[in-house]
Amino acid sequence: MIIINKKENVLITGSSRGIGKAIAKKFLENKKYNVIINSNKNTIDLIQTFKELKKINKNIIAVKSDVSKYHECEILFKKIYNAFGNVDILINNAGISYFGLFQDMSIIKIKKIIDTNLFSVINCSRLAVKNMIKKKKGKILNISSVFGLNGASCESIYSCAKGAVNIFTKSLAKELAPCNIQVNAIACGMIKTKMNCNITKEEKDNLRKEIPSGDFGLPNDIAELVFFLSNNKLKYLNGEIIRFDGCWDGF
Numbered sequence: 001m002i003i004i005n006k007k008e009n010v011l012i013t014g015s016s017r018g019i020g021k022a023i024a025k026k027f028l029e030n031k032k033y034n035v036i037i038n039s040n041k042n043t044i045d046l047i048q049t050f051k052e053l054k055k056i057n058k059n060i061i062a063v064k065s066d067v068s069k070y071h072e073c074e075i076l077f078k079k080i081y082n083a084f085g086n087v088d089i090l091i092n093n094a095g096i097s098y099f100g101l102f103q104d105m106s107i108i109k110i111k112k113i114i115d116t117n118l119f120s121v122i123n124c125s126r127l128a129v130k131n132m133i134k135k136k137k138g139k140i141l142n143i144s145s146v147f148g149l150n151g152a153s154c155e156s157i158y159s160c161a162k163g164a165v166n167i168f169t170k171s172l173a174k175e176l177a178p179c180n181i182q183v184n185a186i187a188c189g190m191i192k193t194k195m196n197c198n199i200t201k202e203e204k205d206n207l208r209k210e211i212p213s214g215d216f217g218l219p220n221d222i223a224e225l226v227f228f229l230s231n232n233k234l235k236y237l238n239g240e241i242i243r244f245d246g247c248w249d250g251f
Contacts (some may be wrong), residue, residue: 007059009084010230011036011076011128013067013120014094016045018193019143022219023091024049026227028057034084035059038076038094040066059084067094068115073123086131089230092121092165093143102156110157117161121168125183129172133179139230140176142169142185143222146245149187162187166241173239182238184229189245190216213246 010027014020016039027033037053039046043064050062061083065076080087095117098109121142132138147155148162166185173183190207199207208215222244229237 007032007034007084008088009034009036009080009086010089010091011038011080011087011124012091012093013038013124015039015091016049019188019191019219019222020091020093021049021053022223023093023226024053024060025056026220026223027230028053028060030227031057033059033089035061036080036084036087037062038065038067040064040068040094067120067124068112070119070123070126073120073127077124077127086135087128088132088135088137089139089141090124090128091141091143091226091230092124094120095143097155097158099154101154105157113157114161117158118164118168121165125168125172129176129181132181133176136180138176138179138181140172140181140183141226141229142183143226144169144185144187144241146187146189146243146248149241149243169241170239177235177238180235182229182235184238184240184242186222186225186229187241187243187245188217188222189243189248191222192216192218211246211248213248215246217244217246 010033012020012024015024015037024035024037027035046062046064054060063076063079065072067073096113098113125140142165144165145162147159148166151159169183169185176183
């Protein structure tokens with residue numbers, strides 16, 4: 001049974017921790033949104049995050065699903081519809097990385113990185129836009145990477161996937177702009193998340209020296225930017241790849 005209300009429904013993929021969790025928290029603090037958090041493999045993290053965020057605002061549901069698979073996305077969107085209605089704001093945040101030489105990567109690993117970082121965006125966007133077009137209103141924000149702009153040594157497939165996300169963002173924005181739908185991406189630099197936990201202290205110190213702003217970014221900072229982009233009424237802010245990297249050019 002659908003809950004009838006005037007709140008906007010926000011889906012944040014890959015939101016059991018890190019950037020996605022910070023974004024979910026920001027929307028829930030505002031009180032005028034229903035929030036859907038999602039994760040694939042981190043069931044314990046997802047449950048813990050759900051319990052934590054529900055204390056802030058009860059208008060939240062958590063759905064475990066692999067958004068790199070279209071049929072699981074269909075189930076996810078059906079659950080969202082049954083709980084709140086259609087998705088009004090889509091934050092495509094789900095992603096995985098791999099640091100290593102291209103020739104050492106298995107085909108299975110290559111496919112997994114592309115599916116998770118690119119096809120999750122395509123799958124969820126496809127299911128969200130039909131209602132957005134009908135309402136002539138909606139926002140899609142893709143969490144990308146500066147590696148998708150410049151490329152990165154030992155991150156070739158991740159860079160490839162994020163580069164595709166950036167071009168998809170620009171192309172879809174052109175397609176949906178006549179329907180008053182904004183599609184933008186945030187190209188993140190080095191952010192303090194578990195995804196970067198495999199970097200040694202020495203490597204982190206060296207990276208900080210390369211970043212003109214002097215340090216890694218914070219998930220909460222990205223959440224602030226996502227919230228602004230989701231609430232602004234600037235129709236001309238569309239199809240943009242917004243760098244969030246402290247003036248860093250990447251590896």
